[in-house]
Amino acid sequence: MKTEEIIPSAARLTNSMRDLGYDFVTAVADLIDNSVAAKARRVNITIHFAGTDSWVRIADDGDGMTGVSISEAMRLGTARSYDNADLGKFGLGLKTASLSQCRRLSVASRTDRNRAHVEARCLDLEHVTETDRWEIIHLSRLERPEVLTAPLRSSTGTVVLWENLDRVLNHRDPWGGWAQRLLLNLAERLEFHLGMVFGRFISGEASRKRPLTITVNGNVVEPWDPFVRDEPKVEPLPPREFEVGGGLVRLQPFVLPAQRDFSGDAAWKKASGTRQWNSRQGFYIYRADRMIQSGGWSWMRTADEHTKLARAALEFWPDLDNEFQINISKMRVKLPEELREKLDAPVAQLLKRAQEKYRGGERSSVSRPGRRTAPPANPPQAGKPSGPGSADTGSGRDRSGPVVPHPGTPGGTAGGGTPATSTAGSRRTGTRIVDPEPSGAAAALQRAAGRVGQTAALALIRDELRRSEPEAARDLGW
Incomplete structure (x- = not known):
């Protein structure tokens, strides 16, 4: 058999890799996955403004890497295996996450506490483009910038340094006040995002020996609990476990207190995080204790004011990655169809109880922990998408046509993933595509577009927002 090795163009491939859907906060989170795998107890993130010389540094005190290991980590498709507790998956995160934000990536590491020996490597897109x-x-001692090696003076660990931040400071005036404010805002966004994504690691709930401490510009990141379990009137419903694809998925529903029942206004506001309360309802999906989706009903339901107190933890481990179709950036997840069917009844039960609490009603015949109560034959489908051709059969399934689950991130990911097609949030009934009924700002925009005859233009804007700015789309109710 005659064969021929075809080596990809390095210049083209590296530039293509920069557009895999990361934003700043999700790119940093991807690097912290590596710190967790290296048994780090502390991760310090520094965002330094210096105009065109601005830089971002992620430093941990983990086990560190040898020079050979650093070189392998910078290979496209790292040749390493992952166990069931690892947060990594594809061997691409260090490169794809970093290059999505910068053009020069440097890594330094120290493995021996008794020796000050540091290995350092650099991947520079200017060099790759020039040489193809x-x-x-390999950075010698004289070539290593001080900011790269300084965190390794007193301990083992690894430092990742981003320079030439063209995707972060992409304005024509990187020295302007706007640029400094931008980095300040990024630091604030990053604090909340990391407290949400790694909340279980920071609080000590994750299945590792010790809690993780993360700082951003010296500020200690606080864990954000979407289920406000320290509030006296939060109501956990009975947990459920489902077998899917040979593995287990665990569901833990919660009904949050109404605003009047929170311990204070500050606690109520904190429970909404950085978004509105309506967009926070839904599934919080955890993969190996790391959050990868923050709210949204994964196209099983639509957000509704009367069910905004309903939230549920959905947990699985990396052995089910194929079933959940995790993408490279770990920002998109799709519920297996087998799991959707099993979730119908407990989700309907959760929404029913959330509506009762929202309206100030007393607890009805919802099963309590330790007791099993058969669901009604036709459970209420609160928040169920409706539209022409739909039929409520009591099972949560549309019998008039097959439901086509969307391949993109439903309802909002922890990292703000990007929908894969322009029919995000839609479902197919017969031969028609029907969008869920919009609410809030989205409904007002749709009515205004109808009055001025620009409905088609609004649909294009909606789809572009879903693709390029998913967080803004979710905030509008799209």
């Missing part, structure tokens, strides 16, 4: 070769640069 996937080459990394």
Whole structure:
């Protein structure tokens, strides 16, 4: 058999890799996955403004890497195996996450507490573009910037340094006040995002020996609990476990207190995080204790004011990655169809109780922990998408036509993933595509577009927002 090795163009491939859907906060979170795998107890993130010389540094005190290991980590498709507790998956995160934000990536590491020996490597897109070769640069002591090696003076660990932040400071005036404010805002966004994504690791709930401490510009990141379990009147419903694809998925529903029952206004506001309360209802999906989706009903239901107190933890481990179709950036997840069917009854029960609490009603015949109560034959489908051709059969399924689950991130990910097609949030009934009924700002925009005859233009704007700015789309109710 005659064969021929075809080596990809390094210059083209590296530039293509920059557009895999990361934003700043999700890119940093991807690197912290590596710190967790290295048994780090502390991760310090520094965002430094210096105009065109601005930089971002992620430093941990983990086990560190040898020079050979750093070189392998910078390979496209790292040749390493992952166990069931690892947060990594594809061997691409260090490169794809970093290059999505910068053009120069440097890594330094120390493995021996008794020796000050540090290994350092650099991947510079200017060099790759010029040579069209996937080459990394071995940094000698004289070539290493001080900010790269300083955190390794007193401990083992790994430091990742981003320079030439063209995707972060992409304005023509990187020295302007706007640029400094931008980095300040990014630091604030990053604090909340990391407290949400790694909340279980920070609080000590994750299945590891010790809690993780994360700082951003010296500020200690606080864990954000979407289920406000420290509030006296939060109501956990009975947990459920489902077998899917040979593995287990665990569901833990919660009904949050109404605003009048919170311990204070500050606690109520904190429970909404950085978004509105309506957009926070739904599934919080955890993969190996790391949050990868924050709210949204994964196209099983639509957000509704009367069910905004309903939230549920949905947990699985990496052995079910294929079933959940995790993408490279770990920002998109799709519920297996087998699991959707099993979730119908407990989700309907959760929404029913959330509506009762929202309206100030007393607890009805919802099963309590330790007791099993058969669901009604036709459970209420609160928040069920409706539209022409739909039929409520009591099972949560549309019998008039097959439901086509969307491949993108439903309802909002922890990282703000990007929908894969322009029919995000839609469902197919017969031969028609029907969008869920909008609410709030989205409904007002749709009515205004109808009055001025620009409904088609609004649909294009909606789809573009879903693609390029998913967080803004979710805030509008799209």
